[in-house]
Amino acid sequence: MRRLVRIAVVAGMATLPLGAGAVAASAVPSAVDLPTAQPGFRVLPYLQQPGEDSMTLSWVSETDQPGTVTVSGPGLRGKTELTSEPRYLNLMEYTEAELAQEIRGLEQGSWLLSNSNYKHTVTLDGLKADHPYRYTVEQGGQTHSGTFSTGPTSERWQDLRVVAFSDTETEAYGAVEHREWELHPQTGYAEGSAERPGPGSLWAEKYGSTTRYGEFTLRYPMDQQRALVENTQWIEKADPDLMLIAGDLAQGSGYQPAWDEFWRHFAGEYGTLATHTPLITALGNWETYAALNGGYGSDEDRSPAVIARNRYHEYFDTAGDAANPQFKDSYHRVDYGPLTVLTLDSTNGLPDEDADTGMLSGETYSGDDTNLTEARRTTDTQGEFTAENYDGAFTEVFPGTTPEDSDLPNFNPGTEQWAWAEEQLADARERGQIVVVQFHHAAYSNGVHGTPPNHEHADNQSGVAMRVYTPLFEEYGVAAVISGHDEMFERSWVDEDGDGTGFHSYDVGVAADGLRGEQLAKNEAGEYVPIRYNSHSEWTAAADEPELWEVDENGNPQLVDGGLHYGHLQMDLENTRCGAEMTLSPVYLFPVLDENYDLVRTERRVYDDVVTVTLDDDGTPLAGAAECQPGRDTAPGQQK
Template sequence: MPYLQAPAATSMTINWISETDEPGTISLSGPGLGKSGKQSSAPQYLDLMEYTRAELDQQIEGLEQGSWLKSNSNYKHSVTFQGLLPGKSYNYTVTQSGETHSAAFKTAPKGGAWKNVRIIAFSDSETEPRGRTEHREWELSPVNGYTADSIQRPGAGSKWDQQFGMTTRNGEPTLRYPLDQSTAFNENLKHIEAADPDLVMMAGDLTQGSGYQPAWDEFFGHVAGEHSDLASSVPLLPALGNWETYAALNGGYGTETDRTPAVISRNRFLDYFSLPQDPEHPEYKGSYYRVDHGPVTVLTLDSTNGRPDEDTRTGQLSGEKFSGDDTNMAAGNLSTDTQDEFTFESYAQGFKDLFPGATAQDFDLPNMDAASAQWNWAEKQLADARANGQIVLVQFHHSAYSNGVHGTPPNHEHPDN
């Protein structure tokens, strides 16, 4: 099914994926179009989306082997309609290889011509085929535990345990959720659709590994496929998270000698989505971008690589390790990197390995620090939005502040990436 991208007051981009290289057509009807309401697509083959041997051979308990696999041939179609009118409704129909799908969208209002704006924001859908049967753990922070007045969770042997089971995390017994991941996501999507939002912000970790193609098949099955067509009528504003640099069973984050899994993961995300780009740095392919909707400006940042680089496996740290609880964390000893899985240098080498002939000007990984192009871009957008009286929302994946399980930096005695 089609999915909306790059929403604006006077334009909309509509993407869809097909199995063949046959051009599709899209017909749009609504005010101000004249004769420009029909376009054909130019299919682009997505070579990164081909299944790996490991994916074809994967076994998942509770599912028939390979039953979750889709087509091994994927073509992206992307059509942008310009010259639309602000705050107006448009109907469209996509026709591809004899199949059709119809939906509608509304352009962003402009100036003071708005009555209300509703935006849904969430993260960590972490889709994967295993999610159809897996009940994830009901996570409990090992540091903070329960508050003094908390009602204790059911324990081993309880009716909850007997019905849904238990697992272990951080050496502690942990309950499982009552719903499997796939059912839970579908239930959340029903609430989102019922709220009739203008936009959906997704702050990273869309899949359980962006370099794992079946995870993307599951994601689009939920938002623009067999489970719902939410993304056909509501634009998605996705951000990159750590799982967008992770290839799951295809090599994880890669190694110092082969960082291509991380490169493939990021570029799968960037291939699927057609996001507004920083005109001064098109090499970042929209990994950070701005969307305006009436009185609201949404800035999406890419927080997947802070500086200076940390790498706990090689012992590369920008400062000494420190110990203790959260009260010892201060600007003087905190790392500013957002992950310790790979350095920019090793990612750049992986990029050159995957795309021979690439130069430093081609690398798609922006840094996130006060000396970076992304930082400068964000400062300009914030200043412009504030000068125009906009309400500013900023999304990025890594928590700025946390006392949970992801709350320690790479140079802590208990690092979490």
């Protein structure tokens, strides 16, 4: 049995709530029992920095004993054994506000672990390309065994599978929270469909309801925790080579229980996807948010945002650590056979903008993005704080540094990140790689963050500023761009130079958090209608996949198909006689309910928007729709 330590805390330290149903700190002193640190794993081994001849393994323990990794496979003489050097993660200690937190529906403190974190990282070198390996990690008397495969070479490969989603936004409250489930006001129902259950229905009684744009809105039949369990289980069955998470991993990176919950799903009791599939992650706005520990902070003290970012940095090790040590793993590159994945940091742009204060870079305008001229170009994705405030707080969190040492990069032209991105794109193209780019803030979206801060219907955390990269992406033949942030499932086709080639831009923010529809605004008649700022949008689950309901024998409407659901994007690459093909499949998890609306299971289904991108032998997307003919100078292009 684990011995408990009683820690008395005084509440009132925090003012920002974790979620709509969470209560931060009690008004009176409270106490919580934490387990003492125990030998073994706090976070199971998880894979990072995949390559054709190496792999990195990290894990977290609660005690400071070194761990031992034993790996066997091709190229190794028998079993190779390495010993880890534990490093204490002082940023991961629980705050008084976290210890005092109460969450309606959960026993206080039941989600907390011990207050001790040691990280272990071991890099396995000398491996052979495109081969499986088996490893065992022994930590404090516990063992975990797993497998992984190295990447193929870019010259010799047959097929690859990559899965992507965003906005996992894990938190303890996710175990009891059912998120809003928006219905499109114009295309919500398929022809002949019954209507959703309404106010006072069995559904509303069981899962709750809310109000969106003045309308009654049901809550989804899976809580956030179950949604992520289902999503990762279906992803595991698909057996991808790589897993991309385009930001907003935790519901506040500066809130340690959110990270505890994240690792329970990816390397813990709820799932083990990261123990055999490498994670490639990006920073989102929630990676600069501290939840009940101060949110984004204040102009006087932005240290919560600094601590939040650096909690993320502590968990993840990427090639960015060596390429840009000041910005740590904010942006980085992974080469896996013929595929190059570039991850950018979209969390800050300069000049700073803030719609609330009128601090804008471009002139205010209305309409859709066909009105987006150079004079109206926006420059920032984060209106909640300025880079100057953040940089000043960095020196407070890390004494002995200066604001110039800050880990917060700018993404605009003329910056270090911009130069790095252009250099990597040029190098990948010279090597004939297929290029996928990921970052958090969707540059093309019809969601709530789709309009820039200088728009009539302004958003203060819009991704529109990231469109500054579009010319680079087109010039260097990027095949697809993966983002999140708007918590929709949306695909946009971008061909700004009009040459017939371009890239597909996705919002895949349907991992486990909100299920949002398009951004709406009132028209002259006072009706809420979609703004549809993004003229590049070709498909969204909310608008293009209408719900089909049928009334059962008990008189209750049952969903048969369609609608916006949790899911992920599956990208399948196949080597062809002319180059390669990339098939992008938007997968959704359909909830099968019984007559009482209890969840029976989920079914893996694919929306009617599967896209195939045909790539030349130099990795560039091509226009046209001709079938592959060996010996041709040009290969077929993009086809749907």
